[in-house]
Amino acid sequence: xxxxxxxxxxxxxxxxxxxxxxxxxxxxxxxxxxxxxxxxxxxxxxxxxxxxxxxxxxxxxxxxxxxxxxxxxxxxxxxxxxxxxxxxxxxxxxxxxxxxxxxxxxxxxxxxxxxxxxxxxxxxxxxxxxxxxxxxxxxxxxxxxxxxxxxxxxxxxxxxxxxxxxxxxxxxxxxxxxxxxxxxxxxxxxxxxxxxxxxxxxxxxxxxxxxxxxxxxxxxxxxxxxxxxxxxxxxxxxxxxxxxxxxxxxxxxxxxxxxxxxxxxxxxxxxxxxxxxxxxxxxxxxxxxxxxxxxxxxxxxxxxxxxxxxxxxxxxxxxxxxxxxxxxxxxxxxxxxxxxxxxxxxxxxxxxxxxxxxxxxxxxxxxxxxxxxxxxxxxxxxxxxxxxxxxxxxxxxxxxxxxxxxxxxxxxxxxxxxxxxxxxxxxxxxxxxxxxxxxxxxxxxxxxx
Amino acid sequence: xxxxxxxxxxxxxxxxxxxxxxxxxxxxxxxxxxxxxxxxxxxxxxxxxxxxxxxxxxxxxxxxxxxxxxxxxxxxxxxxxxxxxxxxxxxxxxxxxxxxxxxxxxxxxxxxxxxxxxxxxxxxxxxxxxxxxxxxxxxxxxxxxxxxxxxxxxxxxxxxxxxxxxxxxxxxxxxxxxxxxxxxxxxxxxxxxxxxxxxxxxxxxxxxxxxxxxxxxxxxxxxxxxxxxxxxxxxxxxxxxxxxxxxxxxxxxxxxxxxxxxxxxxxxxxxxxxxxxxxxxxxxxxxxxxxxxxxxxxxxxxxxxxxxxxxxxxxxxxxxxxxxxxxxxxxxxxxxxxxxxxxxxxxxxxxxxxxxxxxxxxxxxxxxxxxxxxxxxxxxxxxxxxxxxxxxxxxxxxxxxxxxxxxxxxxxxxxxxxxxxxxxxxxxxxxxx
Numbered sequence: 001x002x003x004x005x006x007x008x009x010x011x012x013x014x015x016x017x018x019x020x021x022x023x024x025x026x027x028x029x030x031x032x033x034x035x036x037x038x039x040x041x042x043x044x045x046x047x048x049x050x051x052x053x054x055x056x057x058x059x060x061x062x063x064x065x066x067x068x069x070x071x072x073x074x075x076x077x078x079x080x081x082x083x084x085x086x087x088x089x090x091x092x093x094x095x096x097x098x099x100x101x102x103x104x105x106x107x108x109x110x111x112x113x114x115x116x117x118x119x120x121x122x123x124x125x126x127x128x129x130x131x132x133x134x135x136x137x138x139x140x141x142x143x144x145x146x147x148x149x150x151x152x153x154x155x156x157x158x159x160x161x162x163x164x165x166x167x168x169x170x171x172x173x174x175x176x177x178x179x180x181x182x183x184x185x186x187x188x189x190x191x192x193x194x195x196x197x198x199x200x201x202x203x204x205x206x207x208x209x210x211x212x213x214x215x216x217x218x219x220x221x222x223x224x225x226x227x228x229x230x231x232x233x234x235x236x237x238x239x240x241x242x243x244x245x246x247x248x249x250x251x252x253x254x255x256x257x258x259x260x261x262x263x264x265x266x267x268x269x270x271x272x273x274x275x276x277x278x279x280x281x282x283x284x285x286x287x288x289x290x291x292x293x294x295x296x297x298x299x300x301x302x303x304x305x306x307x308x309x310x311x312x313x314x315x316x317x318x319x320x321x322x323x324x325x326x327x328x329x330x331x332x333x334x335x336x337x338x339x340x341x342x343x344x345x346x347x348x349x350x351x352x353x354x355x356x357x358x359x360x361x362x363x364x365x366x367x368x369x370x371x372x373x374x375x376x377x378x379x380x381x382x383x384x385x386x387x388x389x390x391x392x393x394x395x396x397x398x399x400x401x402x403x404x405x406x407x408x409x410x411x412x413x414x415x416x417x418x419x420x421x422x423x424x425x426x427x428x429x430x431x432x433x434x435x436x437x438x439x440x441x442x443x444x445x446x447x448x449x
Numbered sequence: 450x451x452x453x454x455x456x457x458x459x460x461x462x463x464x465x466x467x468x469x470x471x472x473x474x475x476x477x478x479x480x481x482x483x484x485x486x487x488x489x490x491x492x493x494x495x496x497x498x499x500x501x502x503x504x505x506x507x508x509x510x511x512x513x514x515x516x517x518x519x520x521x522x523x524x525x526x527x528x529x530x531x532x533x534x535x536x537x538x539x540x541x542x543x544x545x546x547x548x549x550x551x552x553x554x555x556x557x558x559x560x561x562x563x564x565x566x567x568x569x570x571x572x573x574x575x576x577x578x579x580x581x582x583x584x585x586x587x588x589x590x591x592x593x594x595x596x597x598x599x600x601x602x603x604x605x606x607x608x609x610x611x612x613x614x615x616x617x618x619x620x621x622x623x624x625x626x627x628x629x630x631x632x633x634x635x636x637x638x639x640x641x642x643x644x645x646x647x648x649x650x651x652x653x654x655x656x657x658x659x660x661x662x663x664x665x666x667x668x669x670x671x672x673x674x675x676x677x678x679x680x681x682x683x684x685x686x687x688x689x690x691x692x693x694x695x696x697x698x699x700x701x702x703x704x705x706x707x708x709x710x711x712x713x714x715x716x717x718x719x720x721x722x723x724x725x726x727x728x729x730x731x732x733x734x735x736x737x738x739x740x741x742x743x744x745x746x747x748x749x750x751x752x753x754x755x756x757x758x759x760x761x762x763x764x765x766x767x768x769x770x771x772x773x774x775x776x777x778x779x780x781x782x783x784x785x786x787x788x789x790x791x792x793x794x795x796x797x798x799x800x801x802x803x804x805x806x807x808x809x810x811x812x813x814x815x816x817x818x819x820x821x822x823x824x825x826x827x828x829x830x831x832x833x834x835x836x837x838x839x840x841x842x843x844x845x846x847x848x849x850x851x852x853x854x855x856x857x858x859x860x861x862x863x864x865x866x867x868x869x870x871x872x873x874x875x876x877x878x879x880x881x882x
Binding site: 053054055061063068071073074075077172173174175176177180181207208209210211277278280281284285287289290291292298299302303306325328329330337 | 483524
């Protein structure tokens with residue numbers, strides 16, 4: 001197995017291949033809720049899905065929110081345009097997600113996606129459906145999005161590859177914003193090579209996104225791997241044990257070095273401050289009179305109208321709007337927002353220095369997948385703490401990839417490898433090399449030929 | 450007294466500030482797209498022409514120019530604002546720390562910032578309709594320090610600003626919108642959204658009187674925002690404010706920072722200074738020149754073109770004659786040349802002469818100008834000396850043209866001028882017969 005895309009193109013497909021596959025997807029989706037929308041007319045090429053915050057013309061794109069129920073975008077996101085530019089990829093549907101990307105487990109939405117290995121367990125978030133769909137269907141990739149770990153976390157919990165490229169290498173035009181300075185479109189796939197094929201297809205300059213300016217991608221192989229001991233100590237014992245075994249295996253080919261970071265483990269607070277501040281401005285546009293869930297009663301005073309129209313946000317979205325608005329207020333701005341920006345730049349600086357010499361490796365999540373019922377009991381702060389490892393590279397816009405490396409009690413574990421800006425190919429190469437000696441396990445293989 | 454202004458000016462670009470929608474006036478909601486409607490997923494694309502235009506203004510107002518400018522989001526909920534935030538500038542403003550000279554005084558310019566205009570609200574009974582055509586129109590906001598201290602100074606400031614903007618290709622006659630901040634004593638009162646120069650002056654006058662009256666009566670002036678009612682010519686309380694509004698400004702990370710180096714922009718023309726230069730050593734006051742060229746680049750160009758050949762007084766006189774009687778927006782060189790030449794030769798230039806010159810009939814004709822008495826005398830002498838021609842005319846009225854020509858040509862008079870006085874005389878003769 002190197003590339004499912006290449007393999008698929010070489011194999012003869014039965015005549016009613018797509019009909020059968022779509023039927024299978026619909027059936028399985030009844031249990032796992034990976035897809036919000038399934039495109040039953042897909043008939044050519046390799047299937048791809050998109051997270052529900054990436055606009056695909058003509059398909060309901062609700063970003064997991066009641067506020068956008070029924071919203072069908074009148075235009076394609078740049079990534080959708082590029083995927084559909086030739087007939088070699090076919091759009092199979094819109095995938096489930098935490099409302100506006102707010103979540104680590106995929107449960108902050110009306111009907112959460114379920115883990116592809118066991119439907120009692122969380123799928124991970126916020127690109128929950130993209131990961132589950134990738135774990136469900138053999139010949140399929142998903143275009144997903146990460147703000148603070150939303151690709152890596154669900155990819156790890158569903159045993160697939162989750163690749164988040166350098167900030168600014170893939171256009172965000174048509175991506176429904178969570179936090180503009182952090183949002184990155186990336187790929188979930190069953191192999192590193194497939195992730196690379198899709199990455200090359202969607203990346204590159206776009207006039208419609210000013211921040212999309214990274215054109216050159218390198219493949220500078222590093223021989224050193226840095227592990228942050230103090231951060232690792234916060235992972236649970238099972239995860240730590242498995243990760244130590246991974247390090248043992250890697251130490252044959254790489255120099256594994258244990259280092260400490262003064263700033264990286266402090267990344268959670270500044271991340272949430274910046275993300276919430278930006279999110280509270282991005283969510284201001286949902287006012288019930290232009291698109292999505294429309295107000296029925298227009299005979300109201302403005303303040304009353306806006307208050308009523310914005311009732312439809314979920315609890316986590318409301319929390320982030322309120323906190324984000326507070327953070328932006330004049331009296332506390334310097335205390336939180338300005339400080340968060342300063343810490344962000346310190347973290348970026350420190351990581352940048354470290355990543356010149358080697359990769360940073362960690363478990364993707366500090367725990368194994370919890371049951372949905374247990375995850376619901378976590379407090380917001382306990383939830384945010386789950387992003388310990390995924391936040392630093394996201395905060396700095398560094399490319400990172402989560403790849404499956406072990407299975408505990410039948411559930412997959414993911415590790416996260418980080419490299420410097422623009423060196424995206426290097427970590428894709430690293431995972432490709434890893435895949436040559438690692439056996440992926442899947443519970444479902446829909447569309448298998 | 451302290452007066453400060455926040456002046457909003459629409460920039461003359463073909464397309465909007467962040468998308469490629471046309472700015473041509475059209476049916477409501479016909480020039481719109483996902484970007485200026487703030488649809489989910491859309492992102493702003495900065496219009497370079499708008500930046501260049503704003504750069505010209507910041508430069509003309511002696512601002513220091515940010516090498517890397519940036520934008521912020523100003524968040525508030527109102528139906529005219531599709532994203533519920535306006536993209537504008539604060540610390541990253543394109544220009545800051547400038548000034549504008551009015552007479553011997555400098556009015557300091559705090560900031561020149563680029564921002565997008567919201568949509569237009571149209572009241573329709575109990576409902577409000579929204580026209581998004583205006584949404585995303587590029588604006589420049591010019592913020593002054595409170596350095597203006599009288600109505601006269603404000604007039605002068607607006608006049609100079611208007612002239613500077615005019616020469617940069619920005620016409621603010623109707624488009625200008627301003628917030629006027631007035632403190633007669635200590636407390637600052639803001640009159641928001643005043644449209645047009647006339648209303649700006651009137652709202653200021655009203656506020657000065659209102660605040661002065663209040664002070665005289667020992668009343669306290671409230672720190673507040675007021676609105677100006679054009680019909681009533683007065684201001685009314687909109688909202689009292691103890692502290693400044695909370696807009697939750699945040700860096701607009703969709704636009705990152707934008708480098709301004711290497712951008713092209715127009716250089717300013719300061720009409721007052723140019724007028725002083727032109728009037729130097731002539732018998733014309735710089736004020737007269739200034740009045741002519743303030744809002745008229747065509748006149749300035751003509752003065753510069755003719756300056757070496759003619760006296761300034763003749764040129765200005767010629768321009769004034771043409772402005773009064775000519776028909777073209779831009780003065781044709783050839784016509785103005787003839788007019789100024791006539792004036793230089795001590796001739797008056799009547800309307801008829803300009804009409805003839807314009808239709809290209811006989812550009813070199815120089816018409817004498819006689820008083821009515823002189824003209825009547827001339828005509829009466831001719832009529833008395835040519836009875837056979839008069840008799841002919843009585844039989845065949847169209848021969849009148851021959852008589853007119855015979856009087857006009859040898860005397861260097863315009864035929865129409867002759868005709869105007871000749872006809873009553875001929876009529877009187879006809880009646881007496």
